[in-house]
Amino acid sequence: MLKQMIKVIRSGDANGKNMIIKLTLSSGLDIYGFATPNFYGGDWDYGASWNYLVLSDQPFLLDTGRFNMGKKLLDMINAASLSINDFKYIVISHGHEDHDGGLYDLAEMTGKKIKAHAPYKQLTHFYPDLAPAGARPDFPASCWHCFMPEAYVNQNCLKYHKERTLLEIDEIKDGNSGLGERVKTYHVPGHSPDSLAIQLGDEAILVGDTVLPEITPFPSREAFFYQVEKVLYPEHTTADELYGLRAYIKSIKKLKKIGEKYSDIITLPGHRLFSNNNWNEINLRDRANELIEHHIQRCAAVLQIIKKEAKTIHQITKEHFPAHMLKDIGSAMAELEVHSHLELLIIAEDVMQAGRDKFIAAGSSNFKNIIRNLS
Ligand SMILES: [Zn+2]
Ligand SMILES: [Zn+2]
Structure with missing residues:
Protein backbone atom coordinates (compact mmCIF):
# COMPACT_ATOMS: atom_id res chain seq x y z
CA MET A 1 0.00 0.00 0.00
CA ASN A 283 2.28 -1.78 10.84
CA LEU A 284 2.36 0.39 13.95
CA ARG A 285 0.62 -2.06 16.26
CA ASP A 286 2.68 -5.07 15.15
CA ARG A 287 5.99 -3.20 15.19
CA ALA A 288 5.22 -1.85 18.69
CA ASN A 289 4.59 -5.41 19.87
CA GLU A 290 7.86 -6.58 18.31
CA LEU A 291 9.81 -3.81 20.01
CA ILE A 292 8.32 -4.59 23.43
CA GLU A 293 9.06 -8.28 22.92
CA HIS A 294 12.63 -7.46 21.87
CA HIS A 295 13.26 -5.67 25.16
CA ILE A 296 11.67 -8.47 27.18
CA GLN A 297 13.99 -10.94 25.46
CA ARG A 298 17.01 -8.74 26.05
CA CYS A 299 16.19 -8.41 29.76
CA ALA A 300 15.88 -12.19 29.94
CA ALA A 301 19.22 -12.64 28.14
CA VAL A 302 21.00 -10.24 30.50
CA LEU A 303 19.56 -12.07 33.51
CA GLN A 304 20.77 -15.38 32.11
CA ILE A 305 24.33 -14.07 31.75
CA ILE A 306 24.52 -13.08 35.43
CA LYS A 307 22.52 -16.00 36.75
CA LYS A 308 25.41 -17.73 38.51
CA GLU A 309 28.17 -15.18 38.67
CA ALA A 310 28.37 -11.43 39.28
CA LYS A 311 29.67 -9.54 36.26
CA THR A 312 30.51 -6.00 35.21
CA ILE A 313 28.58 -4.14 32.51
CA HIS A 314 31.58 -4.61 30.28
CA GLN A 315 31.59 -8.39 30.79
CA ILE A 316 27.83 -8.70 30.26
CA THR A 317 28.06 -6.65 27.07
CA LYS A 318 30.88 -8.81 25.71
CA GLU A 319 28.87 -11.96 26.32
CA HIS A 320 25.60 -10.61 24.97
CA PHE A 321 26.75 -8.95 21.75
CA PRO A 322 28.75 -10.56 18.94
CA ALA A 323 32.31 -9.21 18.62
CA HIS A 324 31.64 -7.35 15.36
CA MET A 325 29.00 -5.23 17.13
CA LEU A 326 31.60 -4.02 19.63
CA LYS A 327 34.02 -2.38 17.24
CA ASP A 328 34.76 1.37 17.52
CA ILE A 329 31.84 3.20 19.14
CA GLY A 330 29.91 -0.08 19.05
CA SER A 331 31.09 -1.05 22.52
CA ALA A 332 29.80 2.21 24.04
CA MET A 333 26.46 1.79 22.22
CA ALA A 334 26.19 -1.81 23.38
CA GLU A 335 27.04 -0.93 26.98
CA LEU A 336 24.36 1.77 26.91
CA GLU A 337 21.85 -0.90 25.84
CA VAL A 338 22.89 -3.30 28.58
CA HIS A 339 22.92 -0.52 31.15
CA SER A 340 19.38 0.62 30.37
CA HIS A 341 18.14 -2.97 30.64
CA LEU A 342 20.00 -3.44 33.93
CA GLU A 343 18.33 -0.31 35.28
CA LEU A 344 14.92 -1.85 34.68
CA LEU A 345 16.02 -5.21 36.10
CA ILE A 346 17.30 -3.53 39.27
CA ILE A 347 14.02 -1.63 39.70
CA ALA A 348 12.23 -4.98 39.23
CA GLU A 349 14.49 -6.43 41.96
CA ASP A 350 15.59 -9.14 39.55
CA VAL A 351 19.20 -7.94 39.73
CA MET A 352 21.33 -6.88 42.66
CA GLN A 353 24.50 -4.90 42.75
CA ALA A 354 27.42 -7.08 43.86
CA GLY A 355 30.32 -5.02 45.05
CA ARG A 356 31.29 -1.78 43.41
CA ASP A 357 30.65 -2.47 39.75
CA LYS A 358 29.22 -5.98 39.38
CA PHE A 359 25.69 -7.27 39.03
CA ILE A 360 24.08 -10.62 39.78
CA ALA A 361 20.62 -12.09 39.18
CA ALA A 362 18.39 -12.36 42.26
CA GLY A 363 16.55 -15.41 40.96
CA SER A 364 13.24 -13.69 40.12
CA SER A 365 11.74 -12.56 36.79
CA ASN A 366 9.56 -9.67 37.92
CA PHE A 367 10.61 -7.60 34.91
CA LYS A 368 7.98 -9.23 32.70
CA ASN A 369 5.19 -7.97 34.93
CA ILE A 370 6.81 -4.56 35.27
CA ILE A 371 6.97 -4.22 31.49
CA ARG A 372 3.46 -5.59 31.06
CA ASN A 373 2.05 -3.12 33.59
CA LEU A 374 3.80 0.00 32.32
CA SER A 375 1.33 2.53 30.98
ZN1 LIG B 1 18.14 9.22 14.28
ZN1 LIG C 1 17.74 9.46 17.72
Whole structure:
Protein backbone atom coordinates (compact mmCIF):
# COMPACT_ATOMS: atom_id res chain seq x y z
CA MET A 1 0.00 0.00 0.00
CA LEU A 2 2.79 2.40 0.98
CA LYS A 3 4.64 1.55 -2.22
CA GLN A 4 1.66 2.49 -4.38
CA MET A 5 1.25 5.82 -2.62
CA ILE A 6 4.85 6.93 -2.97
CA LYS A 7 6.06 8.84 -5.96
CA VAL A 8 9.84 8.94 -6.23
CA ILE A 9 10.89 12.43 -7.28
CA ARG A 10 14.59 11.68 -7.16
CA SER A 11 16.09 8.27 -6.57
CA GLY A 12 18.85 7.64 -4.07
CA ASP A 13 21.13 4.73 -3.27
CA ALA A 14 19.98 1.22 -2.35
CA ASN A 15 19.34 2.40 1.22
CA GLY A 16 17.48 5.54 0.24
CA LYS A 17 20.28 8.04 0.79
CA ASN A 18 19.59 11.27 -1.14
CA MET A 19 16.13 10.12 -2.15
CA ILE A 20 13.24 12.57 -2.54
CA ILE A 21 9.68 11.27 -2.40
CA LYS A 22 6.12 12.53 -2.40
CA LEU A 23 3.21 10.83 -0.74
CA THR A 24 -0.37 11.99 -1.13
CA LEU A 25 -2.79 10.77 1.53
CA SER A 26 -6.37 9.97 0.60
CA SER A 27 -7.51 13.23 2.21
CA GLY A 28 -5.30 15.00 -0.34
CA LEU A 29 -2.62 15.97 2.19
CA ASP A 30 0.84 15.97 0.61
CA ILE A 31 3.94 14.84 2.47
CA TYR A 32 7.43 15.07 0.99
CA GLY A 33 10.31 12.98 2.28
CA PHE A 34 14.01 13.86 1.97
CA ALA A 35 16.68 11.37 3.00
CA THR A 36 19.86 13.20 3.99
CA PRO A 37 23.14 11.29 4.41
CA ASN A 38 24.42 10.34 7.83
CA PHE A 39 27.89 10.05 9.17
CA TYR A 40 27.77 6.98 11.33
CA GLY A 41 28.81 3.67 9.87
CA GLY A 42 29.38 0.09 10.90
CA ASP A 43 26.97 -2.22 12.67
CA TRP A 44 25.13 0.52 14.56
CA ASP A 45 24.41 2.58 11.48
CA TYR A 46 20.82 3.80 11.33
CA GLY A 47 21.17 4.90 7.70
CA ALA A 48 20.09 8.19 6.16
CA SER A 49 17.85 10.55 8.16
CA TRP A 50 14.36 10.99 6.75
CA ASN A 51 13.12 14.57 7.00
CA TYR A 52 9.51 15.28 6.07
CA LEU A 53 7.74 18.33 4.75
CA VAL A 54 4.03 18.20 5.58
CA LEU A 55 1.75 20.53 3.64
CA SER A 56 -0.94 20.78 6.32
CA ASP A 57 -2.79 24.07 6.87
CA GLN A 58 0.16 25.14 9.04
CA PRO A 59 2.81 23.49 6.85
CA PHE A 60 5.98 22.33 8.57
CA LEU A 61 9.31 20.66 7.98
CA LEU A 62 10.06 17.85 10.43
CA ASP A 63 13.81 17.55 11.09
CA THR A 64 16.84 18.99 9.40
CA GLY A 65 19.36 16.21 8.82
CA ARG A 66 22.69 15.98 10.58
CA PHE A 67 25.24 18.73 11.16
CA ASN A 68 26.01 20.68 7.98
CA MET A 69 23.02 19.22 6.11
CA GLY A 70 20.85 22.35 6.27
CA LYS A 71 21.92 23.70 2.90
CA LYS A 72 21.69 20.30 1.25
CA LEU A 73 18.19 19.76 2.61
CA LEU A 74 17.07 23.14 1.29
CA ASP A 75 18.50 22.19 -2.12
CA MET A 76 16.50 18.96 -1.97
CA ILE A 77 13.34 20.91 -1.10
CA ASN A 78 13.97 23.10 -4.13
CA ALA A 79 14.60 20.02 -6.27
CA ALA A 80 11.07 18.89 -5.36
CA SER A 81 9.79 22.18 -6.85
CA LEU A 82 9.07 23.55 -3.39
CA SER A 83 10.54 26.56 -1.64
CA ILE A 84 10.79 28.10 1.80
CA ASN A 85 7.44 29.74 1.08
CA ASP A 86 5.81 26.33 1.26
CA PHE A 87 6.30 25.85 4.99
CA LYS A 88 5.85 27.89 8.12
CA TYR A 89 7.63 25.99 10.86
CA ILE A 90 10.59 23.74 11.45
CA VAL A 91 9.78 21.01 13.96
CA ILE A 92 12.39 18.79 15.64
CA SER A 93 11.42 15.17 16.31
CA HIS A 94 14.11 14.88 19.01
CA GLY A 95 17.41 16.46 19.93
CA HIS A 96 19.80 14.01 18.33
CA GLU A 97 22.40 15.40 15.99
CA ASP A 98 21.22 13.36 13.00
CA HIS A 99 17.86 15.22 13.23
CA ASP A 100 18.64 18.71 14.49
CA GLY A 101 22.21 19.04 13.15
CA GLY A 102 21.09 21.13 10.17
CA LEU A 103 18.69 23.23 12.24
CA TYR A 104 20.80 26.30 12.82
CA ASP A 105 21.71 26.72 9.15
CA LEU A 106 18.15 26.10 8.02
CA ALA A 107 16.74 28.55 10.57
CA GLU A 108 19.27 31.16 9.40
CA MET A 109 18.49 30.58 5.73
CA THR A 110 14.71 30.46 6.07
CA GLY A 111 13.89 32.59 9.13
CA LYS A 112 11.29 30.00 10.14
CA LYS A 113 9.95 29.54 13.65
CA ILE A 114 11.16 26.40 15.39
CA LYS A 115 9.05 24.04 17.45
CA ALA A 116 10.20 21.19 19.67
CA HIS A 117 9.07 19.42 22.80
CA ALA A 118 9.83 21.30 26.02
CA PRO A 119 12.93 19.46 27.30
CA TYR A 120 14.66 20.14 23.98
CA LYS A 121 15.11 23.80 24.77
CA GLN A 122 16.34 23.29 28.32
CA LEU A 123 18.78 20.61 27.29
CA THR A 124 20.41 22.53 24.45
CA HIS A 125 21.71 25.18 26.84
CA PHE A 126 25.01 25.31 28.74
CA TYR A 127 25.02 25.25 32.54
CA PRO A 128 28.70 25.09 33.47
CA ASP A 129 27.92 25.43 37.19
CA LEU A 130 25.29 22.69 37.25
CA ALA A 131 27.13 19.91 35.43
CA PRO A 132 27.51 16.95 37.79
CA ALA A 133 30.80 15.22 38.51
CA GLY A 134 31.93 13.15 35.55
CA ALA A 135 29.96 15.25 33.05
CA ARG A 136 31.57 17.71 30.67
CA PRO A 137 30.66 21.20 31.93
CA ASP A 138 31.69 22.71 28.58
CA PHE A 139 28.94 20.72 26.81
CA PRO A 140 25.20 21.48 26.73
CA ALA A 141 23.10 19.45 29.18
CA SER A 142 21.82 17.16 26.39
CA CYS A 143 25.40 15.98 25.87
CA TRP A 144 26.60 15.64 29.46
CA HIS A 145 26.47 11.88 29.07
CA CYS A 146 28.19 11.88 25.65
CA PHE A 147 30.56 8.97 25.03
CA MET A 148 31.75 9.87 21.54
CA PRO A 149 35.53 10.00 21.06
CA GLU A 150 37.27 13.35 21.47
CA ALA A 151 38.32 13.53 17.80
CA TYR A 152 34.72 13.04 16.68
CA VAL A 153 33.42 15.67 19.09
CA ASN A 154 36.03 18.24 18.06
CA GLN A 155 35.22 17.79 14.41
CA ASN A 156 31.44 17.52 14.56
CA CYS A 157 29.95 18.85 17.73
CA LEU A 158 31.51 22.01 19.13
CA LYS A 159 29.99 24.35 16.55
CA TYR A 160 26.70 22.43 16.66
CA HIS A 161 26.53 22.79 20.47
CA LYS A 162 27.12 26.54 20.34
CA GLU A 163 24.74 27.28 17.51
CA ARG A 164 21.81 25.40 19.02
CA THR A 165 21.80 27.58 22.13
CA LEU A 166 21.27 30.67 19.99
CA LEU A 167 17.95 29.46 18.64
CA GLU A 168 14.53 30.59 19.73
CA ILE A 169 12.35 27.52 20.33
CA ASP A 170 8.55 27.35 20.67
CA GLU A 171 7.52 24.55 22.94
CA ILE A 172 5.18 21.85 21.73
CA LYS A 173 2.93 20.18 24.24
CA ASP A 174 0.94 16.95 23.99
CA GLY A 175 -1.99 17.40 21.62
CA ASN A 176 -1.52 21.16 21.39
CA SER A 177 0.71 21.55 18.39
CA GLY A 178 -0.42 24.63 16.51
CA LEU A 179 0.56 22.71 13.39
CA GLY A 180 -2.88 22.47 11.87
CA GLU A 181 -6.44 21.43 12.45
CA ARG A 182 -5.94 17.69 12.13
CA VAL A 183 -2.36 17.51 13.39
CA LYS A 184 -1.82 16.05 16.83
CA THR A 185 1.47 15.81 18.71
CA TYR A 186 2.47 13.22 21.28
CA HIS A 187 5.39 13.29 23.66
CA VAL A 188 7.05 9.88 23.32
CA PRO A 189 10.22 10.09 25.45
CA GLY A 190 12.65 7.25 26.02
CA HIS A 191 14.94 7.11 23.01
CA SER A 192 15.41 10.81 23.74
CA PRO A 193 13.65 12.81 26.51
CA ASP A 194 12.13 15.21 23.99
CA SER A 195 10.94 12.69 21.36
CA LEU A 196 7.77 13.60 19.49
CA ALA A 197 5.29 11.74 17.33
CA ILE A 198 3.04 13.72 15.02
CA GLN A 199 -0.27 12.29 13.87
CA LEU A 200 -1.87 13.56 10.67
CA GLY A 201 -5.60 12.93 10.96
CA ASP A 202 -6.28 9.20 11.01
CA GLU A 203 -4.07 8.60 8.00
CA ALA A 204 -0.42 8.94 8.92
CA ILE A 205 1.96 9.35 11.82
CA LEU A 206 5.54 10.63 11.90
CA VAL A 207 7.38 8.74 14.62
CA GLY A 208 10.98 10.02 14.51
CA ASP A 209 13.33 7.41 15.98
CA THR A 210 10.81 5.98 18.45
CA VAL A 211 9.67 3.26 16.06
CA LEU A 212 11.98 2.15 13.27
CA PRO A 213 11.72 -0.75 10.83
CA GLU A 214 14.52 -3.35 10.81
CA ILE A 215 16.38 -1.93 13.80
CA THR A 216 15.46 -1.37 17.43
CA PRO A 217 16.04 2.23 18.55
CA PHE A 218 18.36 2.47 21.56
CA PRO A 219 16.76 3.56 24.81
CA SER A 220 18.40 6.23 26.98
CA ARG A 221 19.21 5.61 30.65
CA GLU A 222 17.28 6.75 33.68
CA ALA A 223 20.62 7.82 35.17
CA PHE A 224 20.75 10.65 32.61
CA PHE A 225 17.72 12.20 34.30
CA TYR A 226 19.62 12.67 37.55
CA GLN A 227 22.39 14.47 35.68
CA VAL A 228 20.05 17.04 34.15
CA GLU A 229 17.27 17.16 36.74
CA LYS A 230 18.18 20.70 37.83
CA VAL A 231 17.90 22.16 34.34
CA LEU A 232 14.52 20.63 33.44
CA TYR A 233 11.15 22.19 34.08
CA PRO A 234 9.95 21.46 37.60
CA GLU A 235 6.98 19.45 36.30
CA HIS A 236 9.39 16.70 35.26
CA THR A 237 9.84 15.02 38.58
CA THR A 238 10.67 11.37 37.91
CA ALA A 239 13.31 9.73 35.77
CA ASP A 240 10.97 7.27 34.08
CA GLU A 241 8.85 10.12 32.74
CA LEU A 242 11.58 11.12 30.32
CA TYR A 243 14.48 8.69 30.27
CA GLY A 244 15.29 5.02 30.17
CA LEU A 245 13.69 1.79 29.10
CA ARG A 246 10.54 2.29 31.19
CA ALA A 247 9.85 5.67 29.55
CA TYR A 248 10.57 4.16 26.16
CA ILE A 249 8.22 1.20 26.61
CA LYS A 250 5.46 3.51 27.87
CA SER A 251 5.88 5.57 24.71
CA ILE A 252 5.78 2.47 22.53
CA LYS A 253 2.53 1.48 24.22
CA LYS A 254 1.11 4.95 23.56
CA LEU A 255 1.90 4.51 19.86
CA LYS A 256 0.59 0.95 19.89
CA LYS A 257 -2.81 2.28 21.00
CA ILE A 258 -2.84 4.61 18.01
CA GLY A 259 -1.93 1.65 15.80
CA GLU A 260 -4.80 -0.36 17.27
CA LYS A 261 -7.28 2.45 16.73
CA TYR A 262 -6.16 3.16 13.16
CA SER A 263 -5.04 -0.20 11.86
CA ASP A 264 -3.81 1.04 8.49
CA ILE A 265 -2.19 4.28 9.63
CA ILE A 266 0.90 5.05 7.53
CA THR A 267 3.92 5.18 9.81
CA LEU A 268 6.83 7.32 8.66
CA PRO A 269 10.09 6.72 10.55
CA GLY A 270 13.25 8.84 10.99
CA HIS A 271 15.39 6.15 9.35
CA ARG A 272 15.09 3.11 7.07
CA LEU A 273 11.89 4.02 5.26
CA PHE A 274 13.74 2.52 2.31
CA SER A 275 16.56 -0.03 2.51
CA ASN A 276 18.00 -2.80 0.34
CA ASN A 277 15.97 -1.40 -2.55
CA ASN A 278 12.79 -1.95 -0.61
CA TRP A 279 10.09 0.13 1.07
CA ASN A 280 9.75 -0.82 4.73
CA GLU A 281 6.09 -0.58 5.48
CA ILE A 282 5.41 -0.43 9.22
CA ASN A 283 2.28 -1.78 10.84
CA LEU A 284 2.36 0.39 13.95
CA ARG A 285 0.62 -2.06 16.26
CA ASP A 286 2.68 -5.07 15.15
CA ARG A 287 5.99 -3.20 15.19
CA ALA A 288 5.22 -1.85 18.69
CA ASN A 289 4.59 -5.41 19.87
CA GLU A 290 7.86 -6.58 18.31
CA LEU A 291 9.81 -3.81 20.01
CA ILE A 292 8.32 -4.59 23.43
CA GLU A 293 9.06 -8.28 22.92
CA HIS A 294 12.63 -7.46 21.87
CA HIS A 295 13.26 -5.67 25.16
CA ILE A 296 11.67 -8.47 27.18
CA GLN A 297 13.99 -10.94 25.46
CA ARG A 298 17.01 -8.74 26.05
CA CYS A 299 16.19 -8.41 29.76
CA ALA A 300 15.88 -12.19 29.94
CA ALA A 301 19.22 -12.64 28.14
CA VAL A 302 21.00 -10.24 30.50
CA LEU A 303 19.56 -12.07 33.51
CA GLN A 304 20.77 -15.38 32.11
CA ILE A 305 24.33 -14.07 31.75
CA ILE A 306 24.52 -13.08 35.43
CA LYS A 307 22.52 -16.00 36.75
CA LYS A 308 25.41 -17.73 38.51
CA GLU A 309 28.17 -15.18 38.67
CA ALA A 310 28.37 -11.43 39.28
CA LYS A 311 29.67 -9.54 36.26
CA THR A 312 30.51 -6.00 35.21
CA ILE A 313 28.58 -4.14 32.51
CA HIS A 314 31.58 -4.61 30.28
CA GLN A 315 31.59 -8.39 30.79
CA ILE A 316 27.83 -8.70 30.26
CA THR A 317 28.06 -6.65 27.07
CA LYS A 318 30.88 -8.81 25.71
CA GLU A 319 28.87 -11.96 26.32
CA HIS A 320 25.60 -10.61 24.97
CA PHE A 321 26.75 -8.95 21.75
CA PRO A 322 28.75 -10.56 18.94
CA ALA A 323 32.31 -9.21 18.62
CA HIS A 324 31.64 -7.35 15.36
CA MET A 325 29.00 -5.23 17.13
CA LEU A 326 31.60 -4.02 19.63
CA LYS A 327 34.02 -2.38 17.24
CA ASP A 328 34.76 1.37 17.52
CA ILE A 329 31.84 3.20 19.14
CA GLY A 330 29.91 -0.08 19.05
CA SER A 331 31.09 -1.05 22.52
CA ALA A 332 29.80 2.21 24.04
CA MET A 333 26.46 1.79 22.22
CA ALA A 334 26.19 -1.81 23.38
CA GLU A 335 27.04 -0.93 26.98
CA LEU A 336 24.36 1.77 26.91
CA GLU A 337 21.85 -0.90 25.84
CA VAL A 338 22.89 -3.30 28.58
CA HIS A 339 22.92 -0.52 31.15
CA SER A 340 19.38 0.62 30.37
CA HIS A 341 18.14 -2.97 30.64
CA LEU A 342 20.00 -3.44 33.93
CA GLU A 343 18.33 -0.31 35.28
CA LEU A 344 14.92 -1.85 34.68
CA LEU A 345 16.02 -5.21 36.10
CA ILE A 346 17.30 -3.53 39.27
CA ILE A 347 14.02 -1.63 39.70
CA ALA A 348 12.23 -4.98 39.23
CA GLU A 349 14.49 -6.43 41.96
CA ASP A 350 15.59 -9.14 39.55
CA VAL A 351 19.20 -7.94 39.73
CA MET A 352 21.33 -6.88 42.66
CA GLN A 353 24.50 -4.90 42.75
CA ALA A 354 27.42 -7.08 43.86
CA GLY A 355 30.32 -5.02 45.05
CA ARG A 356 31.29 -1.78 43.41
CA ASP A 357 30.65 -2.47 39.75
CA LYS A 358 29.22 -5.98 39.38
CA PHE A 359 25.69 -7.27 39.03
CA ILE A 360 24.08 -10.62 39.78
CA ALA A 361 20.62 -12.09 39.18
CA ALA A 362 18.39 -12.36 42.26
CA GLY A 363 16.55 -15.41 40.96
CA SER A 364 13.24 -13.69 40.12
CA SER A 365 11.74 -12.56 36.79
CA ASN A 366 9.56 -9.67 37.92
CA PHE A 367 10.61 -7.60 34.91
CA LYS A 368 7.98 -9.23 32.70
CA ASN A 369 5.19 -7.97 34.93
CA ILE A 370 6.81 -4.56 35.27
CA ILE A 371 6.97 -4.22 31.49
CA ARG A 372 3.46 -5.59 31.06
CA ASN A 373 2.05 -3.12 33.59
CA LEU A 374 3.80 0.00 32.32
CA SER A 375 1.33 2.53 30.98
ZN1 LIG B 1 17.74 9.46 17.72
ZN1 LIG C 1 18.14 9.22 14.28
